[in-house]
Amino acid sequence: MDLRIQRSVVANLRNRPNPVVSGPFVLGLDLSTDSPHINYATPVPGIEITARDVSGLVQAFGARKPRLEYVVSCAPELEKLLLDEGFTVESRTEYLICTPSTLAVPPAPEGFALFEPTTDDEFAGMISAQNEAFGGGFSATAADVDRYRRNRSAGAVLIAARTADGQYAGGGTAVAPAEGLSEVAGIAVRPQFRRRGLAGAITAAITSRLFAAGGDVAWLEASGEDSWRVYERVGFRPAGQRLYIAK
Template sequence: MDSQVQSFAVANLRRRPVAVETGGFVAGFNPDTDSPYLNYATPLPGAEPTERDVAALISVFRERGLLPRLEFAPEAAPGVAPALRAAGFGTEAVHEYLVCTPSTLTPAHSADAPRVETPATDEEYAALDAALAEAFGGVFASSAQGAARLRRTQQGGGAVRFVRDPQGGCAGGASCSPPAEDTAELSGVGTRPAHRGRGIAAAVTAALTGAMFAQGTGSVWLEYSGEGSRRVYERVGYRPQGTRLYLSMPPKQRP
């Protein structure tokens, strides 16, 4: 699964508004934001970069004024992490990823399960973007660009889902990328603090996963942020499969 997830990461970055390939790496950029979480690189499966390859990759970020940063499944390219660390990259995080297949998906069928919807209007996309910004504690600010990215995901073959709050706003939601390499990434599952503990994350996760399987995708994968969220995903049918590594160049190490 590591090679499949890594091949997906490559294909997904190639779909970015700006994609640059150099020395066995693909870097994907979103010109409307300088967020390091939306501007990063990943290696080709099996890549064995040289010192010159890594230097060229760093230059791709430097010329845009961005933090050199990568996300990848290390087992799919064992030679990459040592080469990056030799150049001064440090570890941001190591995240386990979970995978769901059609045979393991177990959506909730209780009568009181939250009703999951697909955004249709600009207002609904903006409300979901604002809800996710609050859910993630201000890691990113809600914006027109964020709402537009959610709409592009839905219109580009992925899926976006949300649950309304009692006042008709948005209590929480998430999105799933368009498929590639027979898999898709589900990300950004978030619920506003006031609405947590009501099954919203599980309902949205199950709905998005099922939507991808309805398109014929063979699996969906995601990363989790803590044991609580892991238990939610496991109840839906997700199982541990591997790890993803996040590396970046600390500012004091930048050339």
């Protein structure tokens, strides 16, 4: 499973608007944003990596912050090379996977509707709710909306949550599947709507749509014990280790 996950990450970054190949790395650039959580690199599994390759990757980032995300077992010697180049570990995470046989889909909590956004206003409402949930302001730029629309056109799954009176409560996304796999990410619920089962319902709704489209594995990472429990309740199980590291 580690190798399948890493290959899917490589495929996802190659589908970014401005991908760059630097030796054994793929750098997924999206020039519409400076976010290091969108503009990062990953190693292509099965290719030997040298210190010169790492130096070349740093140069390929240009003025952007050099940052990598990858499955540890697929490049076990890479971490030392990165540390020698001045990188610092951001976090070590365990990823979880879900398959059609483990998925449990709860109903949307009472008072909320889950839907796939299609208009600019709906994209903006969903993005704003996610931004607030992750600690940013309740706002969305035109570039954010364009990016979500472009991702949806490329096969991404987006689910928004809204109250009966029209307040955007949260949302989540999944990248277009590659090799039958897709990463579920950005699961977010605004503070006033939490602990009602909404995060689990959003996660399950996204995952069920991925499977309906022919995918066989969805994966994600939990940010803490609370989110871990949410994901386990809808059928995700721990499967491997990933590393976030930046300079």
